[in-house]
Amino acid sequence: DAEITQSPRHKITETGRQVTLACHQTWNHNNMFWYRQDLGHGLRLIHYSYGVHDTNKGEVSDGYSVSRSNTEDLPLTLESAASSQTSVYFCASSESRVRGYTFGSGTRLTVV
Amino acid sequence: GDSVTQMEGPVTLSEEAFLTINCTYTATGYPSLFWYVQYPGEGLQLLLKATKADDKGSNKGFEATYRKETTSFHLEKGSVQVSDSAVYFCALIKSQGAQKLVFGQGTRLTINP
Numbered sequence: 001d002a003e004i005t006q007s008p009r010h011k012i013t014e015t016g017r018q019v020t021l022a023c024h025q026t027w028n029h030n031n032m033f034w035y036r037q038d039l040g041h042g043l044r045l046i047h048y049s050y051g052v053h054d055t056n057k058g059e060v061s062d063g064y065s066v067s068r069s070n071t072e073d074l075p076l077t078l079e080s081a082a083s084s085q086t087s088v089y090f091c092a093s094s095e096s097r098v099r100g101y102t103f104g105s106g107t108r109l110t111v112v
Numbered sequence: 113g114d115s116v117t118q119m120e121g122p123v124t125l126s127e128e129a130f131l132t133i134n135c136t137y138t139a140t141g142y143p144s145l146f147w148y149v150q151y152p153g154e155g156l157q158l159l160l161k162a163t164k165a166d167d168k169g170s171n172k173g174f175e176a177t178y179r180k181e182t183t184s185f186h187l188e189k190g191s192v193q194v195s196d197s198a199v200y201f202c203a204l205i206k207s208q209g210a211q212k213l214v215f216g217q218g219t220r221l222t223i224n225p
Contacts, residue, residue: 031211042201042217043156050211058212090155097211098144098163103155 002027006091006104013111019078021107023091031094032074033101034058034066036087043090049074081111114139118202118216125192126224133187133219135176135202143204145169145178145185146213150199159187159200194223 004025013019025032034046035058045058047066055066063085065077078085088108092101119134137143144163148156160169165180174189185202202216 033212040217043215045212048210048212056210092156092213094211097205097207098161100144100146100148100158100161100205101156101213103148103157105155 004091004093004102004104006089006107008107009105010108011110013081013109015081015083015111017081019081019109021076021078021089021091021109023074023076023104024072025091025093025102026072027093027095027102028071029093029095029102030071032068033092033094034064034074034076035090035092036060036085037090037106038087046076046089047074078109081109083111085109086111114143114204114206114214116202116204116214116216118200118219120217120219122220122222124222124224127194128191129223131187131189131192131196131221133200133202133221135185135187135216137183137185137202137204139183139204139206139214141207142180143206145176146203146205147174147176147185147187148201148203148215150201150218152198156201192221192223194225197221197223 007022030051033048035043049068091104094101146161147159149159160171162169162178168177
């Protein structure tokens with residue numbers, strides 16, 4: 001069965017370190033998204049991609065980057081982790097706007 | 113800009129009670145509307161959707177009707193169960209332009225036996 005997987009599920013890192021969160025989907029969806037979820041803020045869009053070599057900034061992109069070298073993967077990199085980036089991160093993919101998104105199970109990141 | 117407003121939670125009900133979670137939106141054109149559910153420790157799952165005015169989405173006993181005149185998409189269920197305890201998110205995606213889901217804040221629902 002097709003799926004979308006995120007790794008790791010949990011990560012603790014130190015302030016200033018570079019961290020990469022993985023997202024891999026086997027749906028063959030062109031569209032992929034990264035969100036962060038925080039109490040009081042709901043889900044906020046970090047970056048998104050409509051296909052290979054395409055990336056776009058979302059509403060909270062500062063301090064994050066993505067690259068899309070194939071259809072299946074959209075890794076999210078925190079260039080220099082900050083405590084404000086402690087959050088739960090969700091990756092999602094979609095085939096079209098009317099079908100909605102399929103979400104991964106999330107990565108809980110703690111920056112100490 | 114586009115936005116979604118949900119009723120604030122948390123909401124606590126007894127089993128078999130009637131559920132309504134209000135959702136209104138602001139967007140130009142004719143967005144598609146969604147309800148997602150998030151169970152503890154899990155990602156979001158699509159619960160139901162509606163893509164045009166007067167459409168009714170339904171799944172697992174939940175229903176929501178796309179009301180263009182009131183820009184609303186309220187979630188309802190006639191008889192809730194303990195297993196419905198979760199966080200519910202209303203969301204929209206515009207019919208043109210960027211294919212980005214815009215979420216409401218989420219409503220935490222707890223059902224007591």
